[in-house]
Amino acid sequence: MLAFLNKNPSKKQISWIKAVVFIICLIPLIRLVWLGVVDNLGANPIEFIEHSTGFWALFILLATLTLTPIRLLSGRAWPIQIRRMLGLFMFFYVCLHIITYVWLDFAFDWLAITKDVAKHPRILVGFAAFILSVPLALTSTNSMMKRLRERWKQLHQLVYFIAILVIVHFWWLVKKDIREPLLYACILMVLLGIRIYYKYIKAPKVSSKVQVNSL
Amino acid sequence: MIIQNKSDIIPSEITPKSVFDNRRDFIQKAGFGLIAGAAGLISNPLKAATVSSGTTEGAGRLVGRANAPAIVKPTSFGARQKISGYNKTAYGASEKLTAYEDITTYNNYYEFGTDKNEPAINSKLFKPYPWTVSIEGEVKKNKTISIEDIYKLAPLEERIYRMRCVEGWSMVIPWIGLPLAQLIKWAEPNANAKYVEFVSLADKQQMPGQNIQVLDWPYTEGLRMDEAMNPLTIMAVGLYGEQLPNQNGAPLRLVTPWKYGFKGIKGIVKIRFVEKMPVSSWMKAGPSEYGFYANVNPNVEHPRWTQSSERRIGAGLFAGRIKTQMFNGYTEQVGQMYAGLDLRKNF
Numbered sequence: 001m002l003a004f005l006n007k008n009p010s011k012k013q014i015s016w017i018k019a020v021v022f023i024i025c026l027i028p029l030i031r032l033v034w035l036g037v038v039d040n041l042g043a044n045p046i047e048f049i050e051h052s053t054g055f056w057a058l059f060i061l062l063a064t065l066t067l068t069p070i071r072l073l074s075g076r077a078w079p080i081q082i083r084r085m086l087g088l089f090m091f092f093y094v095c096l097h098i099i100t101y102v103w104l105d106f107a108f109d110w111l112a113i114t115k116d117v118a119k120h121p122r123i124l125v126g127f128a129a130f131i132l133s134v135p136l137a138l139t140s141t142n143s144m145m146k147r148l149r150e151r152w153k154q155l156h157q158l159v160y161f162i163a164i165l166v167i168v169h170f171w172w173l174v175k176k177d178i179r180e181p182l183l184y185a186c187i188l189m190v191l192l193g194i195r196i197y198y199k200y201i202k203a204p205k206v207s208s209k210v211q212v213n214s215l
Numbered sequence: 216m217i218i219q220n221k222s223d224i225i226p227s228e229i230t231p232k233s234v235f236d237n238r239r240d241f242i243q244k245a246g247f248g249l250i251a252g253a254a255g256l257i258s259n260p261l262k263a264a265t266v267s268s269g270t271t272e273g274a275g276r277l278v279g280r281a282n283a284p285a286i287v288k289p290t291s292f293g294a295r296q297k298i299s300g301y302n303k304t305a306y307g308a309s310e311k312l313t314a315y316e317d318i319t320t321y322n323n324y325y326e327f328g329t330d331k332n333e334p335a336i337n338s339k340l341f342k343p344y345p346w347t348v349s350i351e352g353e354v355k356k357n358k359t360i361s362i363e364d365i366y367k368l369a370p371l372e373e374r375i376y377r378m379r380c381v382e383g384w385s386m387v388i389p390w391i392g393l394p395l396a397q398l399i400k401w402a403e404p405n406a407n408a409k410y411v412e413f414v415s416l417a418d419k420q421q422m423p424g425q426n427i428q429v430l431d432w433p434y435t436e437g438l439r440m441d442e443a444m445n446p447l448t449i450m451a452v453g454l455y456g457e458q459l460p461n462q463n464g465a466p467l468r469l470v471t472p473w474k475y476g477f478k479g480i481k482g483i484v485k486i487r488f489v490e491k492m493p494v495s496s497w498m499k500a501g502p503s504e505y506g507f508y509a510n511v512n513p514n515v516e517h518p519r520w521t522q523s524s525e526r527r528i529g530a531g532l533f534a535g536r537i538k539t540q541m542f543n544g545y546t547e548q549v550g551q552m553y554a555g556l557d558l559r560k561n562f
Contacts (some may be wrong), residue, residue, distance in 0.1 A: 036532075042332070043321035043528050044384055105526075106534040112524065119516050172519065175382075176429045176500055177329035 307375025437493035
C-alpha cells in the first residue's frame with residue numbers, strides 16, 4: 001500500500017502529499033477554533049491557547065527536522081519537498097502563539113510586555129527564537145533561495161539554534177515535572193545527532209551508502 | 216479589578232461536574248502518540264496506577280451529632296455532600312465567585328498529577344474519610360484528632376477569599392472552614408513552639424503522582440506562629456457549601472489568602488509545632504524561587520512568572536489582566552506581621 005514510498009513519487013503524487021500535509025497541519029487550528037466556539041477551552045483558556053499553539057509549533061519544528069535524517073538514513077530525498085511548507089506552518093503557529101501572548105494575555109500593554117520579556121529568561125529565550133525565525137520565513141521563497149545561494153544554507157542552519165531555544169523555553173516553563181520537555185530534548189538530540197554522525201563520521205562513505213540504497 | 220455587589224452564581228444553581236474527560240490533553244498529544252509511545256518510560260504512569268487501586272465506596276453513613284455539622288460519607292464516586300450548619304461571614308461578600316467547575320477542574324495538586332486537569336481525574340478513588348490528624352512536637356502532649364472532631368472544634372464559617380497562584384492566575388473561592396487558631400488552641404502548644412509545620416498524606420496507592428519524585432514527598436508546608444494564629448488563616452473543610460472535593464484537598468487543607476496558593480497544603484495528616492523554621496517541599500525543590508513566606512507581592516519578581524499582574528480565572532478571553540495587590544489585598548489584616556522584615560530577602 002505504501003509502495004509509493006519506495007520510489008520517487010511523481011509530481012502529481014507530490015502535490016497530493018503536500019495537500020494532505022497542509023490539511024493535517026491545519027487540524028490543531030481548526031480544533032482550537034472549535035473548542036473556542038463550544039466554550040471548551042478550560043478554566044484558563046488563554047493559557048490553553050498559548051500552550052496549544054506553542055506545542056504545535058514545537059511539534060512541527062521537530063517534524064521539519066526529521067526530513068533530513070530520513071534522507072540520510074533511507075537515501076530518499078523526496079520528503080525534503082515538504083520541508084518549506086512544514087517550516088512555514090511552524091512559523092504560522094509561532095505567530096499565533098505570539099499574538100495570543102501580546103493580545104489576549106497582555107492586551108497590547110507594551111510596557112508590561114517589555115518588562116515580562118526582560119525579567120523572565122523563559123520569555124526572553126522564546127522571544128529570541130521568534131525573532132530568529134522571522135528571517136527564515138522571509139527568505140523561504142525560491143527567488144530568495146536563488147539570490148542568497150550558499151548564504152541561504154548558512155542562514156537556514158539557524159533552525160538548529162532556534163530548536164534548542166524553543167526546548168529551553170518549554171523546559172523553563174514547567175515548575176518541576178520535566179518529563180515532557182525532556183522527551184522533546186531527547187528527540188532533538190537524536191535528530192541533530194544523526195546529522196552530526198553523517199557529516200563528520202560517516203561523510204567519507206556517503207557515496208557507497210547511496211549505492212547500497214539504490215540496489 | 217472586578218468588584219460586583221452580588222455574586223451571580225448561587226451554589227445550588229451549579230450543575231454537578233460530570234466526569235471531567237481528558238480529551239484536551241489527549242487530542243493535543245495524539246499526534247505525538249507514536250514517539251511518546253516509544254519512549255514508554257517517560258509516558259504517564261498515573262492513570263494505570265489509579266485504576267489498580269480501585270475499590271468502590273461503601274454505603275452512605277452519617278457521623279456526628281444532630282446539631283453539629285456532620286460528615287457524610289459519599290455514597291458513590293464524586294458524590295457531592297452538603298455541609299449543614301455553617302455561618303456566612305462578611306469576608307469577600309462583594310467578590311464575584313469563580314465557577315465551581317473551574318475551581319474543581321483546574322488544580323495544582325501534584326500528588327494526583329502535574330497537569331491541572333489531572334487531580335480531578337486521578338483523585339476519584341481517594342478516600343478522605345475516615346481521617347485523623349496527629350498533633351506533635353512542642354505541645355503539652357502528642358494527640359490525634361478525627362476529622363469529625365475538627366468539624367466540632369468551632370462553628371464552621373464561610374470565607375470568600377481570593378487565591379493568587381504563583382503562576383500568575385487567581386480565583387475567588389467560597390471556602391468553608393474554621394480558624395486555624397481554634398485548632399491550635401485545642402492542640403496546646405508550649406512556649407517553644409515558634410512555627411507550625413504541616414504534613415500531607417504520603418500514600419502511593421491513593422496518590423499516584425507520588426510514584427514520581429517531582430517533589431520530596433510527603434508535601435510539607437509551614438507558617439510562623441503569628442501567621443498561623445492570624446484570624447484570616449483557616450483550615451478549610453469545604454467549598455461552595457459542600458465537603459471539599461478530593462482534588463481541592465479533602466478532607467482538610469490550609470488556606471492563607473495573602474500567600475501564594477502553594478502554601479495551601481492539602482490532605483493534612485500531621486501538624487507539628489517546632490522551634491526552628493521548617494523547610495517546605497517547594498523550598499527544597501527551588502530555594503531561589505520559593506521562599507518560606509511566599510507572601511503575594513507584586514514588587515518581588517519570580518524568575519518564571521509575572522507577579523505584578525494576574526489573570527482572573529473565568530474572566531473570559533478578552534478581559535485582560537488585573538493588577539496584583541500587595542498581600543493579595545489583605546494588607547490591613549496581615550501587614551503588621553511583617554513590619555521591619557525585608558520582603559525582598561524573605562520572599
